[in-house]
Amino acid sequence: MAKRIxxxxxSSYYGSFKAIDSVSMAVEPKTITALIGPxxxxxxxxxxxxNRMHEVLPNARIEGRLTIDDQNIYDPDVDVTAVRRMIGMxxxxxxxxxxxxxxxxAVAGLKLNGVKKKAVLDEAAEKSLxxxxxxxxxxxxxxxxxxxxxxxxxxxxxxxxTIAVExxxxxxxxxxxALDPISTLAIxxxxxxxxxxxxxxxxxxxxxxxARVSDKTGFFSIDKTGDPGRLIEYxxxxxxxxxxxxxxxxxxxxxRFG
Amino acid sequence: xxxxxxxxxxxxxxxxxxxxxxLPLVVNLGVALAAIVxxxxxxxxxxxxxxxxxxxxxxxxYLVGLYFAASRVEGRRAAKNRTMQSLIYTACILAILPLxxxxxxxxxxxxxxxxxxFFGSSMNNISARDPGGGAYxxxxxxxxxxxxxxxxxxxxxxxxxxxxxxxxRGRFAGTVRFFVxxxxxxxxxxxxxxxxxxxxxxxSPWFNDGNPRFxxxxxxxxxxxxxLPTIVRSTEEMLRLVPGPLREGSYALGVPQWKTILKVVLxxxxxxxxxxxxxxxxxxxxxxxxxxxxxxGAAAINFDPFAGNQQSLALFVYQQAGDASRYAPARAWTxxxxxxxxxxVLTIAAKLLARRNKLSR
Numbered sequence: 001m002a003k004r005i006x007x008x009x010x011s012s013y014y015g016s017f018k019a020i021d022s023v024s025m026a027v028e029p030k031t032i033t034a035l036i037g038p039x040x041x042x043x044x045x046x047x048x049x050x051n052r053m054h055e056v057l058p059n060a061r062i063e064g065r066l067t068i069d070d071q072n073i074y075d076p077d078v079d080v081t082a083v084r085r086m087i088g089m090x091x092x093x094x095x096x097x098x099x100x101x102x103x104x105x106a107v108a109g110l111k112l113n114g115v116k117k118k119a120v121l122d123e124a125a126e127k128s129l130x131x132x133x134x135x136x137x138x139x140x141x142x143x144x145x146x147x148x149x150x151x152x153x154x155x156x157x158x159x160x161x162t163i164a165v166e167x168x169x170x171x172x173x174x175x176x177x178a179l180d181p182i183s184t185l186a187i188x189x190x191x192x193x194x195x196x197x198x199x200x201x202x203x204x205x206x207x208x209x210x211a212r213v214s215d216k217t218g219f220f221s222i223d224k225t226g227d228p229g230r231l232i233e234y235x236x237x238x239x240x241x242x243x244x245x246x247x248x249x250x251x252x253x254x255x256r257f258g
Numbered sequence: 259x260x261x262x263x264x265x266x267x268x269x270x271x272x273x274x275x276x277x278x279x280x281l282p283l284v285v286n287l288g289v290a291l292a293a294i295v296x297x298x299x300x301x302x303x304x305x306x307x308x309x310x311x312x313x314x315x316x317x318x319x320y321l322v323g324l325y326f327a328a329s330r331v332e333g334r335r336a337a338k339n340r341t342m343q344s345l346i347y348t349a350c351i352l353a354i355l356p357l358x359x360x361x362x363x364x365x366x367x368x369x370x371x372x373x374x375x376f377f378g379s380s381m382n383n384i385s386a387r388d389p390g391g392g393a394y395x396x397x398x399x400x401x402x403x404x405x406x407x408x409x410x411x412x413x414x415x416x417x418x419x420x421x422x423x424x425x426x427r428g429r430f431a432g433t434v435r436f437f438v439x440x441x442x443x444x445x446x447x448x449x450x451x452x453x454x455x456x457x458x459x460x461x462s463p464w465f466n467d468g469n470p471r472f473x474x475x476x477x478x479x480x481x482x483x484x485x486l487p488t489i490v491r492s493t494e495e496m497l498r499l500v501p502g503p504l505r506e507g508s509y510a511l512g513v514p515q516w517k518t519i520l521k522v523v524l525x526x527x528x529x530x531x532x533x534x535x536x537x538x539x540x541x542x543x544x545x546x547x548x549x550x551x552x553x554x555g556a557a558a559i560n561f562d563p564f565a566g567n568q569q570s571l572a573l574f575v576y577q578q579a580g581d582a583s584r585y586a587p588a589r590a591w592t593x594x595x596x597x598x599x600x601x602x603v604l605t606i607a608a609k610l611l612a613r614r615n616k617l618s619r
Contacts, residue, residue, distance in 0.1 A: 056506060058427070085512025095503040099525040109511030112521050158507070165511055 002029035002199040003069045003086070003168040005050060010064035011228070012045045012054055019045045021228035022064070025218055032191060032200045034210035034237065037220035037252070042229025043203045044092075046220070047171050050201065051087035052080050068169070085113070088167035092174040094154035096146035096161075102129075102138050105146035105157055109165035124164050131193065132160035133186050152183025159190065163198070170194065172202040176209065188213050207253055211241050219249045268333075281331045281340070289327050293319035317348055361598075368595030371588045377596075380569075382558040386583035393593045395559040396574035400600070402563045403474050403553070403570055404543050407481035412535055414482075415489025422490070423497040424519055435494075441487035446480075450548030453480040458552050466565075472554035474563030477570065480548035485538040492534025496527040532612040540601045546572040571597040 005027040012019045020042035027033050035043040048054040049062050052073060066073050073083045088109075096105045104111070106125045115121060125142070129135040134156040138149070146157055155175060162170060172191075176184040191200055191213050204210050210217055218234040233240065233249045244250045260271050297316035301307050321341055328337035376392040384391035418438070422431055453476050462471045500523050508518040524531075549555070554567035555577060571593050578590035 051510065053506060053510060056509060081512045081514050083512075084510055089506075089510035091503055091507060091510075093503060095501070095507040097504060097507070097522055097526070099522075099528075108508070109513065112508065112511065112513040112517050161507075161511065167512075 002197065004029050005169060005199065005201075006065075006067045006070075007046075007050075008065045008067075010046065010049060010062065010066055012042070012049050012062045013060065014057065015059040018228040020049075020220075021230050023220075023231045025231060025234045027199060027201060027216070029199050030195060030197075031215040032195055032202065032213050034214035034217045035201065035203045035220060036205070036207060036210050036217060037229070037232075038222070039205075040225070040229070041220040041222045043220045044173050045229070046231075047089075047173055047201060047203050050169070050171055051084050051089055053084070053089060085109075085165060086167055087169040087171060088162035088165060089171040090155070090159050090162050090173065090175045092177055094151060094158050094178070096149070096154050096157050098145070098147045100146055101143045102146045102149070102157060103142035106160045107164055108161055113165070128160040128164035129157075131163055131190070132156045133190055134160055152179045152186070155179060155183065156187065156190070159187070163194065167198065169199045169201070172200065174203050174205060177205060184209070207241075211237060217241070219244075219246075219252060221248055221252065278333070278336065279331050281328050281336075285327055285331070286324070289323040290320050293317075293323055321345060321348075364591065364595045364598060367588070367591035369592075371592040372595070376589070376592055380557060380559045384557070386581070386586075388583075389585045391585070391589060393569075393571065393574050393589065393596060395556060396569040396571045396593060397596065397600075398559060398561060399474055399477075399549075399553070399556075399568040399573075400543055400571040400597070402561075403477045403481060403549065403568065404539060406475060406478035406563060407485055407542055408535070408539055410478070411482045411485035411489055411538065415486050415535075415538075416493050416531065418486075418490045419493035419497055420519060420524075422494050424515070424523070438487045438490045441483070442491065444483065444487075446484055446545050447547040447551070449480045449483040450551035452483065453477075453548065453552050471565065472552060472567045473565055474553050474560070474568035476552035477549045477568065478563065480552055481542040481545060484545065484548070485542050488538040488541065489535055492537065493527075493531050496530035496534065497523060499530070500526045529609075529612045532608050536605045536608050539604060543597060543601055544572050546570075546576045549573045550576070571600070 007026075008024045009022045010024070011021050023042075023046055035047065037043050045054060050066060050073075054060050054062060062074060064074075068083075068086065072078070097108060100108060103125050106129050107115070107121045110121060110124055115124075126135060126139075129138065134153060137153060138144075138157075146154065149157060155178070159175070176187055179187065188209065191202070194200060202210075202214065214237045216235065217237045217240040219232045219240065220229050221232045222229045233244055233246045235245070240249060241253060244253065250256075262269050263271050294312070294316045297319055298312050301312045301315055321344055324344060325337050325341045328340045332340075375390050377397070378394055379390065379392040380395035381391045381393075382395075418434070422435055422438075425431075426434065457476045457479055458472060459470050462473065462476070463469055465471075504522055504526065505518055508522045509515070513521075549568075549570045550573055553570065553573075555573050556567035556569045560566050560568050575590045575593045575597070578586040578593065581590075
């Protein structure tokens with residue numbers, strides 16, 4: 001199921017502004033990769049480039065090659081929706097659909113892509129909500145609005161929604177930044193569980209989190225405001241946090257950035 | 259001494275007592291009473307006006323008196339707060355007064371002819387001396403004309419707004435938006451003249467052996483011209499309020515853009531869109547000029563909106579109000595009441611329908 005992602009010389013632009021410059025990295029299947037770095041260094045932009053979400057913004061474009069199991073997702077004849085179905089995404093701020101119930105939110109991806117059988121949807125809802133550690137909390141109120149849950153629950157609902165369509169890759173853009181430590185822990189536990197089935201790439205500002213959950217870590221940085229972000233170092237998490245090759249990486253993870 | 263204490267007069271960062279004195283309610287009422295008495299004495303004493311002027315002057319006296327009383331007891335900031343608060347209440351009452359007055363006038367004058375004959379018969383063969391007659395033909399006309407206009411304008415308007423918000427980029431979208439803005443300002447008589455010269459005089463002869471013909475449908479087209487810009491602009495604003503992350507959340511599930519719009523964006527914006535549509539319908543239902551120009555008005559019932567003259571409620575009010583019969587004004591009032599009630603019922607129904615889809619909160 002899980003797929004290998006390889007980026008070679010990926011540069012992303014917002015209009016004429018170059019947000020990231022020539023990023024190359026390979027992400028192996030069934031691993032967790034963490035992207036760390038200061039604000040504005042292009043981690044999120046890179047993440048959004050992986051499932052072609054970058055181009056949703058006006059005037060945004062990308063150069064370079066991004067392959068998923070050796071298929072370039074930026075070939076002109078690629079079906080964007082197929083790519084996004086294959087590469088799911090969890091956003092920084094929980095964004096459950098406000099007009100849908102918890103149940104409808106969980107199976108939104110299936111329903112909106114044409115699954116109609118109630119039995120199939122019911123099973124998928126329970127399975128994905130269980131995977132997201134949310135089932136026990138919401139099983140008695142599945143018909144209540146998804147927006148009525150707490151922030152942490154909403155975020156887990158969004159994760160359930162994402163994994164319900166069974167993507168091969170799950171991208172997470174600072175999924176825990178608005179959550180309390182208990183919800184954060186629940187989501188980290190969840191990532192370990194999901195690792196058996198998915199390839200996970202997570203952007204985080206929390207270095208402990210990167211160290212705890214990830215197999216590999218990529219460090220992004222910029223020289224100064226207005227410059228494009230670059231991938232400074234990409235290696236095993238163990239190596240990055242104990243013995244980084246680059247001085248910049250060491251400065252950042254030891255808190256001497258700046 | 260803190261910066262705030264040094265620079266802002268009267269601010270104590272560590273006051274000995276954090277309680278303040280409150281203006282007693284008795285004083286407040288006393289000021290009000292004094293204002294009324296004083297105003298009555300001045301206005302009625304000099305004989306310059308009646309009780310309306312007394313009320314207006316009393317409000318002014320009350321606001322001034324309240325400010326001084328409150329600034330004595332509570333201090334300037336609290337006094338300003340009280341005065342502004344009273345001012346806002348006054349403005350609110352002033353805004354509601356005309357509405358209440360309209361409703362009261364309509365009900366009190368319209369109740370005279372609020373009977374079965376009014377809703378069950380037309381003005382066919384009713385002469386100036388006949389007390390009966392009704393607005394059945396006008397109600398039928400209004401419902402058909404506005405209904406057809408809504409059937410055309412709502413899909414076009416909503417689709418146009420979706421184009422402008424979700425797809426429109428560059429010069430073409432800008433041009434469309436500009437012309438929608440221009441259309442908002444079109445006077446209804448101009449819309450009527452446009453349909454008269456285009457539809458009634460040029461197109462309708464093709465369907466009627468070469469003779470131009472009035473019809474309710476022509477009125478619908480004129481009303482469509484008036485409704486479109488309102489619907490496009492209000493829907494556009496509502497769609498823009500839908501947060502971008504919701505769309506992205508849907509795209510990230512592999513949902514195509516059209517389905518995202520249909521299943522996520524539109525339901526989220528639905529209550530607002532319904533409000534905009536109802537505003538447009540209410541405006542169209544009250545239009546007189548275009549109906550007069552292209553449907554002509556009629557005294558008899560005409561169920562067919564595509565052939566022959568048709569009446570509408572607004573036009574009925576206009577004609578009856580100017581009619582030489584002594585029974586006509588009562589008909590006009592009742593028709594006006596009916597029109598307002600019709601729009602009210604439609605609006606409430608639409609709001610309920612829009613809410614039914616939403617989850618209970």
